[in-house]
Amino acid sequence: MTRFLIYIFLLSILSLSSCKEVLEPPPRDLRIDDLVLKRAQDVPAVRVGLYSSFRAITQYTVVAGDFMSDYVRYNGTFGDYREFGTKQITTTNGDVSAMWGYIYNTVYVANFILERLPDLAGVQPAAKKQLLGEAHFLRGLANFYGANTYGDIPKVTTTDQVTNRNIPRAAKADILASVLEDFQYALTNLTTDQTEGAAYANQNTVRAALARYYLYQKNWVQAEQFASQVIDSKVYTLEPDFKTIVFNNFPKESIFEMGYTQNDANSPLLNNLLVTRREMIPSEQLIQALASAESKDRLATISFDATKQRGNDNGWTVRKYGTATDGNSNVVVFRLAEMYLIRAEARAQQGKLAGANGAVSDINVLRARAKAANVSATNQADILATVERERQYELAFEGHRWYDLVRTGRAQAVMSAFSPNWNARYERWPVPQTEIQRNPALKGAQNPGY
Template identity: 35%
Template sequence: MMIRSKITGYIVLIAIVLEACSLITADVPLDEVAGRQVFENADSAIAAVTGIYEGIASNTNIFCGGASVYAGIYADELIYTGLSVPVVEFSNSTLTSGNTTLESIFWKNSYYFIYRTNACIEGLIASQAIGKALRDQLVGEAKFLRAMLYFHLIQYFGDVPLVTITDQSFNEHMPRTPLVVIKAAILTDLDDAVELLSPVYPTHERARVNKWCAKALLARFYLYEKNWAQAAAEATAVINSGLYQLVPADSVFLISSREALLQIQPVIKRYQTLDGQLFIPSGNIRPNFALTPALLNAFETGDKRKTSWVASKIVNGISYSYPFKYKKRPESATDVKLSEYTVLLRLAELYLIRAECRTRLGELSAAISDVDAIRQRAGLPLISNTHAGINADDLLATILHERRTEYFAELGHRWMDLKRTGQTDSVLQSLKQGWKNSAALWPIPATQISLNPSLVQNPGYY
């Protein structure tokens, strides 16, 4: 467990110091004296940073449940079987600026955690009482988390306010920051994280960030920016680190997974993961989120991922298939033995990133080798045996297909892939009634614009 025996005495103090209203436009009660005290002690400084991870694990947000569910139904992965109006808007891809789920899970929670990372970075840099090695590690973790939050925010909203300080008198009037500036800030944070973080995990589990996590996110960032050579180089560094390996499909999401780069440790009593709670139906109730027929048909015959990561249930004579990557629902016992952690980064993505980049760089043989590593784990025929002479266009299509079946209903990967490859209209136009081009960006929550008139709404919304 995350050094809890050492940090319990600091929880109340840190909660007071780092408690921030989720709205960037509201006052934040930050006591400067208490803030300095937190970062004048090694244990409380560690607790301040690990408290961000625990906060992420404590409610539905982009990383825990949010993107997996809502980006999944917004795209073409999931069908919502319920009647909640905010969720139906996601399912129909007809979001409105008044959608409360959009605001709470994707906007408010994200800025809440961004505020906490900013508070930790400021406090740690100003502290003279903490050793350099520890300070570097903690600052590196906070910068990584801030970069990951902004990376996801821009996928959904486009330009957003780039908040990097805790001065609310400044933050509450911030307009949207140009995308190019936000991307530069993400890159700076990740470059800093690579320099500051140790290649060794700070705990015996993979529930906090190390250098390889920062390089993995850099590889993803460069892929999205179409910097193929740099993305391939960062992915290669992680793959060659020797710390990770692909594991059988039924072991990927376990605590002990050697494939996981970064996991989030559950903190809610009786819960394992929020993804498991949201996806797995209880009793005789139908699943709230069922897999689309198109996704089910995308799996090749014999794919072990479908066998291990998809479950089915018949309710009132109707068969529903649903995501089963995480296999534990909340339990009635209070002393639940944890077996699953939420996985934020894993090795399979690095192989697929490198495969795509190598293909675009004309290195087809090496790209096939990377794709085959994923297909071999899935129990599928290897491309090197069946289509050794495949051309670049067909190989790219194969890689994107592998990403779809590897990362379905997981952290919004499918939605982000459709966006970065320019396929949102071609894929979703025929599936979503009322789909419009402007739906590729989500609306800025109306409440936020009301509180901060400097914010401008995305096109197509009011």
């Protein structure tokens, strides 16, 4: 077979220093020969390739969701992270380019499967149905992250190289409509089987994704409905001790998470950034929040070491991301606690505040696990503010904060108080400059302010 690059309008080869390559090895070009789907025997390897492609996105959702927010202070030497710490993001930021590239790598692999699997002989119908559902689901989730990170993005639906090199940005609403279509297909076709655990997608995984999707869309009824379906399935249970969430992969409440081993080239990224090198350290604002009486046991997300306290270093470190041998290197995509928080917010927005089916009840489930006092708020505005704080305590460094502030319209108020450099343009990442240079259809289509 002729070997040629399958760039999705040219997947960027990141220009990184040799020092940064220790943290973030540049992705190799993906070639057609790396994806073979000619026989039934090829299906398992292609399936693993699909999940591996998506997994690469998830570390960057933490970078986007938490490094762009009021959670961190810059404490290192790398320029890309200085931009996040000082809130001065540029179009040449390597992480901005990396996330874009990994999103479209996942979209490509999903499209490859969707184009070739239906006509492949010898594959059991159940296996074919499952993989087609997974391809739709992960393509949808990749595009969901893309639209909520960059805004309008190209809609890539083919593996044709010529087509993909010249695709303009589609409206965010159009991308999200395609996400919903992919999720709905996946919900119909994925299995209900839980034997593969949280490592692979099933119907509950899609329901969790739909709960988050509808929350972002402000469709409170649907957000409540899908969150309730996940909660009521009784497949997942809250860990009694919050430290289990911090220090263990695949806890009982995990719905979907991306696992790593010692042999994974890109698995050290978050550990090195947050723990080993401590390029980014918890901000004083976050430390105070996690140390509050409301947060209680959620303080376990970070820890203090006086020996690290020197110069501008406050001595605090994020604990969630160890090495593969530490047993807590995975990146959580969905877990049960988020479903309670989604349902609490959706219920509060509908005026369902008190009682067994009210927002306060859902918040108190998590407060009880954290050994904190029950909610005292009684009116809608106060309860919604409580939900925002609970998301801060419960989901810190799982990649939610910046996205939450943007979707609720709170980014300008919170972030301008946190950083004098904050600007409204930072509610979206820029389109990577390398992509604009390589894709003619993106010229003149940069996000405002960049």
